[in-house]
Amino acid sequence: MKDRQEQWPKVLPEVRMGDRAYVIDLRLGEFRRADDPSIRVVFDSVDGQIRSDHANVQTCQACGVSVIVPGGLTDDELRCVRCFSRLT
Numbered sequence: 001m002k003d004r005q006e007q008w009p010k011v012l013p014e015v016r017m018g019d020r021a022y023v024i025d026l027r028l029g030e031f032r033r034a035d036d037p038s039i040r041v042v043f044d045s046v047d048g049q050i051r052s053d054h055a056n057v058q059t060c061q062a063c064g065v066s067v068i069v070p071g072g073l074t075d076d077e078l079r080c081v082r083c084f085s086r087l088t
């Protein structure tokens, strides 16, 4: 049995916004600049919402968990991985 820590991915996904790359940290709910991790944009901010839309990040309104939604899924098929609420 793996412990909980090992279930998180070792490599975080990245998204490009303009000429900059941001690491997407779903656990902390923030984007971090790839070239300067001290610069963070939380999902729950105006800039964070713009980046979330760009990166297909959806945050559950019921429990706050964030996921990256693969393209091609329609909104009414999306449910939270933790609490199973609809994401829209």
Ligand SMILES: [Zn+2]
Binding pocket: 060, 061, 062, 063, 064, 065, 080, 081, 082, 083, 084, 085
């Ligand atoms: Zn949820």
